Amino acid sequence: xxxxxxxxxxxxxxxxxxxxxxxxxxxxxxxxxxxxxxxxxxxxxxxxxxxxxxxxxxxxxxxxxxxxxxxxxxxxxxxxxxxxxxxxxxxxxxxxxxxxxxxxxxxxxxxxxxxxxxxxxxxxxxxxxxxxxxxxxxxxxxxxxxxxxxxxxxxxxxxxxxxxxxxxxxxxxxxxxxxxxxxxxxxxxxxxxxxxxxxxxxxxxxxxxxxxxxxxxxxxxxxxxxxxxxxxxxxxxxxxxxxxxxxxxxxxxxxxxxxxxxxxxxxxxxxxxxxxxxxxxxxxxxxxxxxxxxxxxxxxxxxxxxxxxxxxxxxxxxxxxxxxxxxxxxxxxxxxxxxxxxxxxxxxxxxxxxxxxxxxxxxxxxxxxxxxxxxxxxxxxxxxxxxxxxxxxxxxxxxxxxxxxxxxxxxxxxxxxxxxxxxxxxxxxxxxxxxxxxxxxxxxxxxxxxx
Numbered sequence: 001x002x003x004x005x006x007x008x009x010x011x012x013x014x015x016x017x018x019x020x021x022x023x024x025x026x027x028x029x030x031x032x033x034x035x036x037x038x039x040x041x042x043x044x045x046x047x048x049x050x051x052x053x054x055x056x057x058x059x060x061x062x063x064x065x066x067x068x069x070x071x072x073x074x075x076x077x078x079x080x081x082x083x084x085x086x087x088x089x090x091x092x093x094x095x096x097x098x099x100x101x102x103x104x105x106x107x108x109x110x111x112x113x114x115x116x117x118x119x120x121x122x123x124x125x126x127x128x129x130x131x132x133x134x135x136x137x138x139x140x141x142x143x144x145x146x147x148x149x150x151x152x153x154x155x156x157x158x159x160x161x162x163x164x165x166x167x168x169x170x171x172x173x174x175x176x177x178x179x180x181x182x183x184x185x186x187x188x189x190x191x192x193x194x195x196x197x198x199x200x201x202x203x204x205x206x207x208x209x210x211x212x213x214x215x216x217x218x219x220x221x222x223x224x225x226x227x228x229x230x231x232x233x234x235x236x237x238x239x240x241x242x243x244x245x246x247x248x249x250x251x252x253x254x255x256x257x258x259x260x261x262x263x264x265x266x267x268x269x270x271x272x273x274x275x276x277x278x279x280x281x282x283x284x285x286x287x288x289x290x291x292x293x294x295x296x297x298x299x300x301x302x303x304x305x306x307x308x309x310x311x312x313x314x315x316x317x318x319x320x321x322x323x324x325x326x327x328x329x330x331x332x333x334x335x336x337x338x339x340x341x342x343x344x345x346x347x348x349x350x351x352x353x354x355x356x357x358x359x360x361x362x363x364x365x366x367x368x369x370x371x372x373x374x375x376x377x378x379x380x381x382x383x384x385x386x387x388x389x390x391x392x393x394x395x396x397x398x399x400x401x402x403x404x405x406x407x408x409x410x411x412x413x414x415x416x417x418x419x420x421x422x423x424x425x426x427x428x429x430x431x432x433x434x435x436x437x438x439x440x441x442x443x444x445x446x447x448x449x450x451x
Contacts, residue, residue, distance in 0.1 A: 049321055055087035059160045062305050064147040065093055067112075068127065076328035077128070078305075079147070086160060089168060090115050091136075117168045121161055123424045125412045126336065127399070129204050129295060133159050138285060151425040254308050256337045269380040273308055277331040278388045279315040285324040286391060287398045296325035304330045336413050342382055343434075345418040347374070352430045355437065367437060368445045383446050390442050407436035 053317050065082040070076055083094040092111040118139040127135060132154040133147045148154040254262055254273055259362055261435055262271045304326060308314060316327055343351060347370060353368035371379065389410070393403045411431030 027416070055089065057085055057087055058164065059086040059157065061153075061157075063154075063157060064130075066128070066145040067142070068135075068145060069137075069141060069143035077145070077275055078409070079130075079145075084146075084157075085111075086157075086164060088164060089117060114142065114144065115140070116161070119165050121158065121165060123420045131408075133426060136161065147157075151429075155425055158340075187350060202224050255305050255334055256305075256339070258339050258445075259381065260375065263377040269377050270384055271334075271381065273314070273334060274331065274381060274385065276314060276316055277327050277334075280321075280327050281324060281331075281414070282388065282391060285328065288394050289399055290323055291324070291392060291399050291401055292328045292389075293401060293405060294325050296323055296327075296329035298329075300326045301329040301333060305333065325341065332409075334411055335410075341414055341416055342378055342385075343415040344374070344378065348415065348417050351415065351434050352427070355430050355434050363437070364441050364444050367434070371445055386442055386446065387437055390439055403436045403439040404432075406439060407432040407434075411435045 028286070061084060062081055063084050064079050065084070066077045066079045068077050080095075085094070086093040093114070098307060114136065115138060116136075120137045122135055124133055124145070125134045127133065127145055128147065130147050132149065132151060133145055134154070136144045136146065146154075146157065148157070254271065259271070263269055266272055270273040281291065300323065301318070304321060308330070321327060350370055351367070354370060355401045357363040357366055373384065389406050392399065392401050393406060396402045411434065412428055415431045415434060417427060
């Protein structure tokens, strides 16, 4: 019994060597666990930094969208219906869907995102023949057109996007915030690697390239100074614009010039180009379906524009201008590119107030009074143009162009405010009504007899 007790007791005694081994293992384990806890705490800190709050949706809905530039490169305009989601900083375009929220669930699908920081928003009537169109231009050179036929809807979107842009910082701040956002989106490993890379000293080859760049920049400065001095001499010696015009190297432009300057140059009160276009349309375009509404080939219109600006004689009966829509497109472009429209800026509000008058007779009398006050080139050009458009409307049964249709086409072209405001849709309505009234009551407004 004693022996067995002794053996049992001996077996219960800890082995010193075994104890030491266990202690070492415990120390290693404790060290590893400390390292694990440290890395875990780092990852927790990083994960906390990486978390980005879900953006709050400020507005969403359907609009027509067309992307016309990508990174400054012009794109062909292609309208499509998009579900648009607006947040405080960006817009997302989804393909048309009754359940746009499910679009993210499709494998590989990513909505098109537009960063609004530093972006510009403005109404435009030149980029599209559609009504109620505004353009968004981003810092990266992307351009988008957004449109809706519903006036209050497009106005609501315009103000919502403009307010979002106004709340954002300026372009430089946007760049730094974009960098910060990219860092937050990076994984913890990428962040640690980037920090390690930045902390390392530059390699010897990098030092050599730095020395080379410093030497090069010194010589480059001298070269730039020489170029500057040569440019200054060249600019001081170059001939004046008047000299070039006298030599015939630069001719007076027709498109893009003020109406009174064109008339002064031609010694008339109506530009010759306007007369030629009207004559051509009345000769072979009165019966054409959608005359002035249908667009001509833009490349051919630009070619005609170039010919008009470079040559004094123009033959619109030439075969290259056989498409009458090219002639009408060029005429509309001429009026659209006038620095000051046919209805001068200072008369805009007066015409708008006149069209608001409830009594028809008083309204016509007020419009007539304003028309009579216009400068002579504006009045004479307006009279011959509206007389021509009246002939177009008289053939409505054939060409399907009523006074209302012509008002929609020519209203924004002939009459616009000097500074665009959020009331563009309202202004457009009045612009159309003014042109329509002047066509319907042409004899009373432009006639010599008093009512």
